[in-house]
Each structure stands twice: as C-alpha cells, then as structure tokens.
Amino acid sequence: MRGRLTLAGLLALAALVAVATAERRLQATFEALSHFEESPAGTQEPDLFDGAQGEGAGTLSGATARWRDELDRSDGGGGTPAGRWRAVNGQYLRQLGLTLLLVVPVGAALSLAAYVLAAATEWAEREGWGGAARLLVASFEAPPYILWSIPFLMLALWLRRDLTWFEAPYGVYLVVVFLGFGAFVVSMFFRQCREQIRLCRPLLDSEALTGIGEVRLFARLFRLQITRSVLPRQWLYGAVFVMLFDFSFCVVDPPVHERSMPLTVFAQGYFHRLQADDVLRTYGPDREVRAIADLERLADCETLGPALSQGTRALVARPYLAFDSRLTSALAEELERALADCGEETRGLVERALVSIRLSAVDQDALLFGELSRFYAWLNWCLVFVPFGALFVLFDARALQDA
Amino acid sequence: MTGRSEGRPPGLPSRRWLGRRGVAPLAAAFLAMVLAASIVVISPDAHAAWLWEALQRTARSLAQATIALVLFLLLVGCLIAVLKAMYAGCGGLGPRFGTAAGLLLAVIVGLNSAPIVVYVQALRSLERELGDSIPAALPLWFLHGASVVVALLAANAMIYYFFGGFVSTLLQESRKLYVASARFKGSTLPGYLAERGQMYLLGILGPLLVYLLSFTVFTDLGLKGAFGADETGIVQTLFQSSREEGMSDRFVVFLLVLMSIVLLIWAGLDVASTALERRFREGRRPTRRPEKGGTACAAG
Numbered sequence: 001m002r003g004r005l006t007l008a009g010l011l012a013l014a015a016l017v018a019v020a021t022a023e024r025r026l027q028a029t030f031e032a033l034s035h036f037e038e039s040p041a042g043t044q045e046p047d048l049f050d051g052a053q054g055e056g057a058g059t060l061s062g063a064t065a066r067w068r069d070e071l072d073r074s075d076g077g078g079g080t081p082a083g084r085w086r087a088v089n090g091q092y093l094r095q096l097g098l099t100l101l102l103v104v105p106v107g108a109a110l111s112l113a114a115y116v117l118a119a120a121t122e123w124a125e126r127e128g129w130g131g132a133a134r135l136l137v138a139s140f141e142a143p144p145y146i147l148w149s150i151p152f153l154m155l156a157l158w159l160r161r162d163l164t165w166f167e168a169p170y171g172v173y174l175v176v177v178f179l180g181f182g183a184f185v186v187s188m189f190f191r192q193c194r195e196q197i198r199l200c201r202p203l204l205d206s207e208a209l210t211g212i213g214e215v216r217l218f219a220r221l222f223r224l225q226i227t228r229s230v231l232p233r234q235w236l237y238g239a240v241f242v243m244l245f246d247f248s249f250c251v252v253d254p255p256v257h258e259r260s261m262p263l264t265v266f267a268q269g270y271f272h273r274l275q276a277d278d279v280l281r282t283y284g285p286d287r288e289v290r291a292i293a294d295l296e297r298l299a300d301c302e303t304l305g306p307a308l309s310q311g312t313r314a315l316v317a318r319p320y321l322a323f324d325s326r327l328t329s330a331l332a333e334e335l336e337r338a339l340a341d342c343g344e345e346t347r348g349l350v351e352r353a354l355v356s357i358r359l360s361a362v363d364q365d366a367l368l369f370g371e372l373s374r375f376y377a378w379l380n381w382c383l384v385f386v387p388f389g390a391l392f393v394l395f396d397a398r399a400l401q402d403a
Numbered sequence: 404m405t406g407r408s409e410g411r412p413p414g415l416p417s418r419r420w421l422g423r424r425g426v427a428p429l430a431a432a433f434l435a436m437v438l439a440a441s442i443v444v445i446s447p448d449a450h451a452a453w454l455w456e457a458l459q460r461t462a463r464s465l466a467q468a469t470i471a472l473v474l475f476l477l478l479v480g481c482l483i484a485v486l487k488a489m490y491a492g493c494g495g496l497g498p499r500f501g502t503a504a505g506l507l508l509a510v511i512v513g514l515n516s517a518p519i520v521v522y523v524q525a526l527r528s529l530e531r532e533l534g535d536s537i538p539a540a541l542p543l544w545f546l547h548g549a550s551v552v553v554a555l556l557a558a559n560a561m562i563y564y565f566f567g568g569f570v571s572t573l574l575q576e577s578r579k580l581y582v583a584s585a586r587f588k589g590s591t592l593p594g595y596l597a598e599r600g601q602m603y604l605l606g607i608l609g610p611l612l613v614y615l616l617s618f619t620v621f622t623d624l625g626l627k628g629a630f631g632a633d634e635t636g637i638v639q640t641l642f643q644s645s646r647e648e649g650m651s652d653r654f655v656v657f658l659l660v661l662m663s664i665v666l667l668i669w670a671g672l673d674v675a676s677t678a679l680e681r682r683f684r685e686g687r688r689p690t691r692r693p694e695k696g697g698t699a700c701a702a703g
Contacts, residue, residue: 143613143665146642247518248519251521396567
C-alpha cells in the first residue's frame with residue numbers, strides 16, 4: 001500500500017508542477033501585456049519599422065484587444081491581469097465540465113457494450129452456435145480497430161449535414177463522434193470481458209442448473225463479478241482513450257468541432273493554436289533583428305555611464321531578450337526610468353532601443369495566443385495524465401505491490 | 404477429436420501448418436478481394452486503377468506499421484533487460500522491485516499521456532531546425548519515415564497498454580506454484596517466466612500490428628504535406644473519403660482491399676503462432692542452472 005501511495009504522490013506532484021508552471025507563465029504573460037497596454041506606443045506600429053511586419057500585417061492586429069474585452073466582460077470588467085487570468089481559468093473549468101460530461105458516460109457505454117458483446121458470444125457458444133460466436137469475435141478482432149470509428153463519424157456527419165428536417169442538438173452529435181473514438185477500444189474491452197466470463201464458466205454452469213433465465217444469468221454475472229473486476233478499469237480507460245483521441249485530432253485537424261458551439265478543452269486549445277499560427281504567418285523577424293541591433297549599440301555605448309543601473313546594464317547586455325517578450329517588458333520599465341537621467345547624446349540611443357523592444361499589436365497577439373495555446377496544451381496533458389495515473393495506481397499497480 | 408490427432412496430448416495444436424482458424428481468414432480475404440474486383444468491373448463509376456492505388460497505400464501503411472512493430476519489440480527487449488537488472492539489483496521480487504517497476508511504468512504513463520500527434524510535430528520541428536546540418540546521405544523519406552515510426556511507438560497509450568499487460572501477466576504467473584518453486588528445482592524465476600513472456604508477445608503481435616496500422620491516420624495527418632497528398636496511407640484515405648464522399652464505390656473498394664490484406668496477415672500470424680506454440684510445447688523446457696554436486700536434485 002505504501003508503494004502505491006508513493007507512486008500516487010509522485011504522479012500528483014508531476015501534475016501539480018505542470019499546472020503551476022502553466023498558470024505562472026499565463027499570469028506573467030498577462031502582466032507583461034498589461035504593461036504595454038498602458039503605454040500608448042504599445043498599441044501602435046512604431047514608425048521605425050516602416051510598416052514592414054510581413055504581408056497582411058495589421059489584419060489581425062487588435063485581436064488581443066478584442067479578446068481582452070471579452071475576458072474583462074466575463075470577469076465583471078475588472079481589466080486587471082489577475083482578473084483576466086481568473087477569467088481564462090473560469091473558461092477552462094466550464095469547458096472541462098463539458099468535456100467530462102461527454103467522456104464519462106461514453107466511457108461507461110463502451111464498457112457496457114463490450115460486456116453485452118461478450119455475453120452474446122458466450123450465450124451463442126452455450127446454445128451451440130459456435131460459428132456465429134467466432135464470427136462475432138473475428139469481426140471485432142480482424143479489422144484495424146479504427147475502422148469501427150468510421151461508421152460513427154458517418155452517422156455524425158449525416159446528423160449534422162444531411163438530416164436537414166431535424167435539428168439534432170450539438171451535444172448528441174458530439175456524443176456520437178466520441179462513441180466512434182471509443183469504438184477503437186471496444187475490441188480490447190470485448191477480449192477482456194470474454195476472458196472474465198471464461199473464468200466464471202463453472203459459476204455460470206452451476207447457476208444455470210437452478211433454472212434461471214439466460215438474461216438474468218448474465219445480468220447477475222455483470223452485477224456480481226464484472227462491476228467489481230473489469231468495469232471500473234474499462235470505464236476509466238475508455239474515458240482516457242476518448243480524451244486522447246479528441247486531443248490527437250484537435251492538434252492536427254478536428255473533424256467535428258465548430259467554433260460557434262460549446263467547445264471541449266481540446267478543441268479550444270486547437271483554436272488558440274490556430275489563432276497563434278495565423279498571427280505568426282503575418283509576423284516578420286524584423287522586430288527582433290532591429291531590437292538586437294539597438295540593444296547591442298546601447299551595450300557598446302561607453303558614455304551611457306551612470307544613467308543605467310547595474311541591473312539594467314545586465315539586461316541590456318543580453319540581446320536575446322528581444323525574443324522573450326516577458327523580459328522585454330522588464331527592460332522597458334528600466335529604460336523608461338533611465339531616460340530621465342541620461343545625457344543628450346545617449347538619449348537618442350535609449351529612446352530608439354525603447355521603441356524597438358516595445359511590442360506592437362501583432363507582437364501582443366502572437367504572445368497572447370501562443371501562451372494560451374501552450375497553457376491549454378499543458379493543462380490538457382494533465383487532464384489526460386491524472387485519470388491515466390489514477391488508473392495505473394488504482395488497478396494496475398496492485399499487481400506490482402503483490403510482487 | 405479426429406483419428407489423426409489420437410494419442411496427442413490435449414491442448415497441443417494440430418500438426419497441420421495451417422490450422423482451422425487460419426483457413427477462415429484466407430477464405431474471407433479471397434472473398435473480399437473478389438468483391439472489390441467485382442465492384443470495379445460492375446460499377447460504371449469505378450476504375451481498375453483504384454485496386455492498384457489501394458494496394459499501394461495499404462503496402463505503405465503496413466510497411467510503416469511493421470517497422471514500428473519491429474522497433475517496439477526491440478524496445479520491449481530493452482525494457483525487459485531493465486526489469487531483469489531491477490530484479491537482480493532488488494534481490495528478487497518484493498516491495499523494492501515493485502516500486503522500481505512501478506516508477507518505470509509511471510514514466511511510461513507520463514509519456515503516453517501526450518497524444519501521438521505531439522510527437523509527430525515535435526519530430527517535424529526538430530527536422531526543420533536541423534535543416535542543413537542533416538547529412539546529405541540521409542534521404543528525406545528516411546527522416547519522414549523515422550518520424551512516423553517513432554511517433555507510432557509513442558502512440559496513444561500503446562506502450563503502456565501492451566508493456567503494462569506484459570508485466571502484470573508475468574507477475575500473475577510468478578505467483579503460480581510451478582514458478583514459485585523454481586529455485587527448489589535448480590532453475591531461476593526468469594527462466595521459468597521466459598516461455599510465458601514469449602507466448603504473451605506472440606499473442607499480441609496481431610492486435611499490435613492492427614493497433615499501429617490504425618494509428619497511421621494520425622501520422623499521415625501530422626505529416627500532412629511532408630509526403631504529398633498522393634502518398635498518404637490507406638487508413639487516412641478511408642477517413643478522408645468517408646468524410647467527403649460517404650459510402651462511395653471508391654471507399655468500399657479501398658476498404659475491401661485493406662481487409663483482404665489484413666486478413667492475409669492474420670492467417671500468416673496464425674500459421675506462425677501455431678508453429679511456435681507446437682515448438683514450445685513439444686521441445687522447450689525451462690532453462691536449468693548447472694548443478695553443483697547434485698544439490699538441486701536433493702532440493703527437488
């Protein structure tokens with residue numbers, strides 16, 4: 001027991017570290033963005049760039065502002081970085097609720113379907129229809145498991161696209177698709193249930209002698225044996241697997257989710273990544289190149305003297321800061337403070353560096369959506385990892401403990 | 404029991420190279436291929452080229468899955484070596500071995516919690532970053548192929564499902580009396596469990612191949628554009644076709660060709676497993692340590 005508790009503690013610690021890191025990064029991003037939001041130059045493209053931010057620049061500029069407005073409205077209009085961070089977490093929790101509402105019943109349905117199939121196979125064998133039982137087994141064992149997902153996907157598309165006279169609720173459509181994802185593991189669950197029933201054959205035979213009907217016989221077996229042995233594990237594994245499938249599809253090409261409908265956490269993560277990719281497509285490397293050149297010029301300037309503190313000089317000496325928007329906000333604060341003390345000849349250099357490290361609207365979009373996409377990716381990994389780890393500790397690690 | 408099998412111990416597989424279980428997949432494969440050819444001949448919208456295209460796509464996906472399967476078995480071999488080292492280091496089975504093996508499986512749980520596509524994309528970014536530093540001797544298809552294989556190995560919960568099953572099967576077996584008494588019979592626990600482990604691995608070859616073949620849909624989606632649209636595998640083609648055209652002639656022909664090839668593989672695996680099972684049951688005995696002055700016999 002102590003070994004399993006240690007394992008559970010280690011897995012929980014790993015999940016907590018991942019969540020805390022993601023949350024901390026998101027908070028830092030909101031804080032960095034709020035600094036540039038306060039500065040009027042931050043929302044405009046500096047003249048210095050001659051508008052050269054790549055083709056299509058500006059078409060997405062302002063997406064961050066719209067997003068921030070939405071967040072502020074949902075948080076009650078506080079407009080603070082902490083309020084926005086709370087709003088993103090609130091949104092994640094609502095979407096998590098929807099995701100769990102979909103995958104938990106689907107996991108149970110998969111396990112139940114596997115047992116019904118296994119019971120039907122056993123019943124067919126007991127009735128002397130061995131050929132039919134073997135055909136049923138082969139039809140699940142032989143084809144690549146993913147092919148079982150295709151009929152469900154077709155049904156979902158038919159419900160959504162072709163069945164025009166009946167407006168199926170979006171939730172029904174998602175459940176059908178998730179059942180299709182889970183159909184992949186039904187073959188494996190089916191095999192486990194068959195093995196479990198095979199182990200219980202002497203029990204079944206003795207019960208059958210009492211004259212109980214076949215349906216009641218298998219229902220009793222389900223209640224007394226299956227619900228205690230394989231069902232909880234299969235339920236959890238089914239839910240984990242459906243989430244992994246949705247996660248996989250939502251990284252490359254979600255076949256089902258529509259942006260205007262309530263989204264699962266995986267789909268929301270995909271749409272944030274899509275937003276980040278769209279912004280990055282319009283994003284030229286000019287800002288970084290110019291910022292590095294200006295920071296290097298500032299670092300080489302010997303007359304800058306006491307205007308810059310030791311800490312600021314250390315920051316200026318690291319031109320790669322231009323690639324880390326969170327650190328550039330700290331540097332911008334330092335340079336603004338130094339601007340009052342420096343001499344006339346160096347003022348121009350400091351101002352130029354200040355302008356070139358400042359985030360434009362496109363920069364802010366890239367930073368925000370990139371960070372949101374990473375935040376969702378880490379939390380989604382945890383969402384799969386936690387039940388998967390629980391499955392391992394609760395069911396599979398028992399064998400290790402008894403070793 | 405037939406006359407030919409009289410005198411054979413119960414449970415021993417038949418001497419025929421292809422058991423009754425193997426004939427059914429062969430017949431079904433033949434039927435599926437005939438059906439596919441019939442659709443191509445009868446349907447006015449179908450083209451004969453579809454058959455060749457389906458065969459090519461199936462071969463491509465199967466080649467990827469087979470290489471991944473071989474690498475998976477090598478990986479399992481490495482993990483078994485790690486387990487053996489743990490067993491020796493912990494002085495046999497016990498709480499220390501359980502915790503060490505648990506940690507190994509916990510790491511696998513962590514790795515398998517990320518979806519397969521994350522691995523595909525990470526490998527593609529690495530490939531882009533390496534760029535010119537990749538030796539010219541390595542052709543592009545090799546790099547893409549390596550990405551596919553590595554991603555398939557890390558496929559959704561796959562290593563955990565099969566390797567975790569392997570470990571728990573062996574641990575269950577180790578509690579059986581004939582294994583637990585190994586040291587009193589001049590043998591070792593790993594020696595007694597080796598045969599059970601080999602039988603387990605043999606048993607999962609088919610499901611494993613089908614599992615890997617299924618997951619080629621994600622590697623094809625993740626590497627979209629790297630190989631070109633004409634070079635996607637059969638499963639991704641079926642998925643795309645079902646989404647765009649529904650139950651079209653092309654979809655059915657592709658599905659039947661895939662099924663016929665997969666059924667042929669099942670028949671082949673059945674032949675291999677029957678032959679190996681016979682070999683194990685007839686000829687193999689648990690490995691014995693060299694006896695020292697007959698002490699093992701005395702203990703037995």
